[in-house]
Amino acid sequence: MTTAVVWLGGLTGSTPAQMAPSDPLPSWNDGATKQAIVEFVSRVTTTDSPDFVPVEDRIATFDNDGTLWAEQPVVQGMFVLARLKEMAAADPSLNQRQPFQAALTGDVEYFKQAGEEAIMELLAATHANMTQEQFEQEVRSFFETGVHPTLGVPYTQVTYKPMVELLEYLRANEFQTWICSGGGIDFMRVISQQFYGIPPQQVIGSSIKTEFIEQDGKATIWRLPELGRNNDKTGKPVGIDLHIGKRPVFAAGNERSGGDIAMLTYSQGRPGASFQLLINHDDAQREFAYQESDNASLNAAQTNGWNVVSIKNDWKQVF
Amino acid sequence: MTTAVVWLGGLTGSTPAQMAPSDPLPSWNDGATKQAIVEFVSRVTTTDSPDFVPVEDRIATFDNDGTLWAEQPVVQGMFVLARLKEMAAADPSLNQRQPFQAALTGDVEYFKQAGEEAIMELLAATHANMTQEQFEQEVRSFFETGVHPTLGVPYTQVTYKPMVELLEYLRANEFQTWICSGGGIDFMRVISQQFYGIPPQQVIGSSIKTEFIEQDGKATIWRLPELGRNNDKTGKPVGIDLHIGKRPVFAAGNERSGGDIAMLTYSQGRPGASFQLLINHDDAQREFAYQESDNASLNAAQTNGWNVVSIKNDWKQVF
Incomplete structure (x- = not known):
């Protein structure tokens, strides 16, 4: 392809637009991050490269909230609220009962006091039984x-176009x-194919027990009001090991809570080439700007040489 | 293809061998079971068939022990024994210590008395820490x-050729x-690709916690001496739901312990076409003959219309 472009360019005096290799990442600005991604992919897919990775090992894992779609607010939290509103419409007594009252009125202080037990009660009411x-x-x-509360668009439109x-x-x-x-x-499995082209069997997340x-002569899976596995922080490598059984060659997460540090560390620990991407939410104009209080994710990126995405600088278009 | 074969057959007076559609299941005898498999696959992959199943839903799940390879004895049990022998060679005191002594001398009675705790101790010693x-x-x-103790061949050769x-x-x-x-x-993940062409991420099984x-500056997964999930009997649909998130269109298991009844029932409960296969170990000459004391699997097959494989009658070749 490159040869043909050069040759035709010489012939006509310029590179004809229709012959230019199409940009696979058009929503990314040209810059160090985009260049690093393209160079890495080229390096691990070129058969005679010392960093060549066989197809069966080309595993890429992506965090979702804040990495593939906006997390201000977390979409699943909006689902819980929507479900609670429906439940309160059917049974108004919930408006006077905790922890439902606190959730329905946005009483954050209540949950700071009531702690995990109150959260689990909401989870059980909306996700189990x-x-x-x-x-x-x-x-x-x-x-x-559903419509995103501040962006005012359906959730299909809060995925990041560059990602x-x-x-x-x-x-x-x-x-894969x-x-x-x-x-x-x-x-996530309900929307992973439509939103990201990722089939349900390639989704790893937190789970409740089942x-x-x-029931009525039909065999099925029943959702129990009990936490199964928490797939955050060090739970992420454990989840990857359980569902995939090999370390990711490519891993992407974002700063907010340090939730992806373990996954990126685990990816980097594989023998052979690997790539770690960390998104920095630094664009208050086009998305949201927020930082970790301890800056742990960005510090880890600095220490370990991970590639940091500045939304402000690296993304031509966000949504 | 069919048209060409008929046409050439007419031309030459017989169907030329080189034009015959190749048999995809040459180790199966022609008969009701083979015919049912081929008819089902044709039915769900023909676009204008009322039973057509889109590619993304074509999930097939197979039990392993007694379904894909011989289970007399269970291969993983042989692994435990081999590991214990190595450990006893390095530390001969194990020969005098229970439950190791019982395992090393094949003292089945000891385990009947000592129960699950003794088994867990062996599991911890050989699979964890x-x-x-x-x-x-x-x-x-x-x-x-490793060599199979009675068949006298490497374990690569105890997989069932028809399967x-x-x-x-x-x-x-x-x-998939x-x-x-x-x-x-x-x-299983260590050998699934080599033995069956199934990549590690498409293996569901029992697990210990991790x-x-x-450790020494390297991030890794540590195996804990504690059972995670038991993927047998009703644990199988739970495992399929956890790892795949959809019901299998095709599910295959075998009789011995009733271990696959729930998986086959779960598969049959999907809306739309599905196929259940149950292997009956009835061939003492070429493999092993063994039955369940309560006949539960074969009874369930009878009640639910599952397809039963008679190894004796349906398989031209076993290994």
Whole structure:
């Protein structure tokens, strides 16, 4: 391709636009980060490169909240609120009962006092005591009608365009793309194919316990009001090991809570080439600007030589 | 293809051998079971069929022990024994210490008395308190040198040829093939690609708990001496739901302990076409003959219309 472009360029006196190799990452500004991504992918997919990675090892894992879509507020939190409102409409006594009252009125102080038990009660009420099929239907309904509270658009439009391009670019280079998120595994699976081109079996997330039951003569999976696995922080490498069984060659996360440090460290520990990407939310104009109080993620990126995305500088377009 | 064969057949007076559609299941005898498999696959992959299943839903799950390879004795049990022998060679005091003594001398009565705790101690000694990489290396070593105790061949040769053909046939028809076994997930992952063409991320099995650690400056997964999830019986649909998030269109297991009844029931509960296969070990000459005391698996097959493989009658070749 390159040869043909050069040759035709010489012939016509300029590079014809229709012959230029199309940019696989058009929503990224040209710069060090984009260049590092393209160079890495080229390096690990070139058969005679010392860093060549065989196709079966081309595993890429992506955090979701703040990495693939906006997390201000966290979308699954909006789902919980929407479900609680529906439940309160059907049973108004919930408006006077804690922890529902606090959740419905946005009483953050209540949850600071009441702690994890109150959160678990909300989780149980909105995520458990139903079949897997019922839960999936509720998530689908939420996404069909839900609108982002501040951006004012359907949730399909709060995914980051540059990151969706990156997923497609990696897949075009025979990477298998995975989500590895602290969010609920069954929540994300409903939309992962439509939003990101990632099938449900390539989604790793936090889970509640389930059991196999036969109900009205039909065998199904029942969702129990009990936490299974927390797929955040050091839970992420554990989740990757459980679901994939090999270290990711490419891992991407974002700063906010230090949630992706362990996953990126685990990826970097693989023998052979690997790439770590950390998104810095520094664009208050086009998205949101927020930092960690201890700056742990950006410090780890600095120490370990991870590639930092500045949304402000690296992304031509955000959504 | 069919048209060309008929046409050439007419021309030459017989169907030329080189034009005959090649048999995708040559180790299966022609008969009801083989015919049912081929008809089902044709039905769900024909776009204008009412039973058409889109590629993304073509999930096939296979039990391993007794379904993909011989389970007399269970291979992972032989791994435990081999590890214990190595450990006893390094530390002869194990020969006088329970439960190691009982395991090393084949004292089945001891385990009937000592129960699950003794089994867990053996599991901890052979499967835990090491990194994931160390465990994988030990499994690899076992398969490099191990020989089946009664068949006298390497374990590569105790896989069932008809079932490996079936896996390949399904993949050729764009099914994604998975293992869903009561065996250890990390044990099977070491050989799943080589033995069955199934990558590690498509293996579901029983697991012990793990944690993420940083050891000598290297981040890794540490295996804890504690059971995580038991992927047998009703644990199988739970495992499929956790790892795949959708019901299998095709599910295969075998009779011995009732271990696959729940998985096959779960598969059959999907809306739309599905296929359940249950292997009956009825061939004492070429393999092993064994039945369940309560006949539960074969009874369930009868009640639910599952397809039963008679090894004696349906398989032209076993290994």
